Amino acid sequence: MLRAAADAFDRGGYEGTSLSQVSKAAGMSVGALTFHFSTKADLADAVLREGWEVTQAALERVTGQQTPALRVIIDLTLELARLMEENVSVRSAVRLARERPATPAWSDSWLPTVRKLLDEAHRSGQLREGALPADVATLVEHLTSGAEAYTRERRDTGPEPDTGHQSAVGRLERVWRLALTGVSASGNPVPATGTATDGP
Template structure:
């Protein structure tokens, strides 16, 4: 058990070290020597857990997806109104991009995945599926107009968030990413809100940047 715990800790340290190097240098310019130094392990220990740089990159992406999905599941479990849940999930992902190096590295590697294999589709497909389900719920709860196509909106939302965080990363190193996510929702909401829903777009979008209590269902 002690050896298993030690191996698990070593593997975790390698992923964290790799994330730091991948985030700074990208896949192509990262060496396993840099990773072993950042993780504080020998190259032998690194090769015990990961056979190649590609294996290591995929492990970082998987860990990024696990971190993001776990927080999303926590928010969904709070059983808030569906539209509120969607906004808070975007808020949580934005905060992870600010504070979690593994998340930042995983996102960068997702964009660079063709350098070491096929495009990474799973995280996007999972996120779109969750947002499509929540959009359908929001229509039932009379928060989103019945004419809104749940699948189309989910795809557009994920694409919008991806673009917003990417441009924020290029222009400001994501220093303004939370503000840009809030702006995204403020622009999107007027086009989808149900006419009988009692909250306006500005109030809802401010969930990104404030500690406003969860909004009640309509």
């Protein structure tokens, strides 16, 4: 039942999902469904809770490692990407958290841990000089959003033959490798032209 609800919310969003759709997908009557969840909001809350709990469990699993903090952060983002690919409750919870007003953002469940790990990585000299923990945290947020967007797009369109079957986790691993060592040959930021920020 929760699985059918998660799948419906994941595909249709909160607005695009009805209790009758969920009951049909779960093979039960609307009456039987509303016996457990009287409103769509209740059902969405249950899916959110489930997705949040799965995320918390992953967080505890990954942060239990005896590895450098920076490595733990990377593994955590890879694990989050894997969950978004494989776990419909998590993917659905991420979407519901974004679409429902007054719902905490999904990142609230893991970003504080990332920030703590980044401070540790900074203190123990794992970050390059000039790499501020706050900026790395922002990078982590961007990468996680990117993994979600890719997973969602790929689920909707199916893998294209010419791009191969790239997993969101595999893509994220390659992006991390790049971001850790740097994109630019000079090792310095390319001088700004100011076009983007001074534009009309």
